[in-house]
Amino acid sequence: MRRDIFQAIADPTRRAIIVLIAVQAMTPNAIAEHFDTTRQAVSKHLKVLTECELVQPQQQGREIYYKLQIDKMKEIDHWLEQFRKIWESRFDQLDNLLETLKKQQQ
């Protein structure tokens, strides 16, 4: 499941779509206006993003609006946070080592 998110954001156009709809939900036509690609290509990207549950289509009248799923984006931040913890632990140990070395030098 997590792998899917990374497939979703691996493509530059999909990343641009995410940025675009982060501000407000948009229709495929409105999204396509921002890119030099065909409406079909945009639809394909939206399909991938939907399958990864990064965006959600919402029917409003005759139009479908695509909305960003913020929680899903947070999953990416979650594992980065775990990475950060590894570095924190590492640096805490380096702090202790430097402290010891400085005392030895005195």
Next chain:
Amino acid sequence: MKHNLQFDFEADKVKNTLTIRREFLAGRQLVWDCYTKKELLDQWFAPKPLTTKTKSMDFREGGHWHYAMVEPDGNEYWGWTDYIKIQPIDFYTSTDAFSNAEGEINESLPRAEWVVTFTDKGENAVVETVVTYKSLEDLEATLQMGMEQGMLATLEKLDELLVKLTGRE
């Protein structure tokens, strides 16, 4: 006893980089030594409760560091770092990899490029580490390895312990 030291951790999901900036309460030369001498690296590089064990190290351009991170139960995870460019005590660049005890690099696992820069900040030193992965998937795979190594589970235990300890103060 917590000092207010600079610590930045930034992920650039477009460039596939991690930038880690950390200030240390020591001069640049001493911090450089901790990054580049095996007897010192062995004392801090593996995050708790893992320990670091160097098998061989040759810190020069074209040289390498072959080491293991060892779990308390004795499980070993081997790593191999190639040193590319070295300019004491300003910066060095390297490529990391997963390997085995014989030093054979595991090509199926992601490698990353490291640029480690040392600068002065008053009497302290700041180390900036920029780790570049080929892709976000690589970055994730590396983290996944950490999970398999029990690194994260144990880190969470450490967090719990710290909460208990600070609560007692």
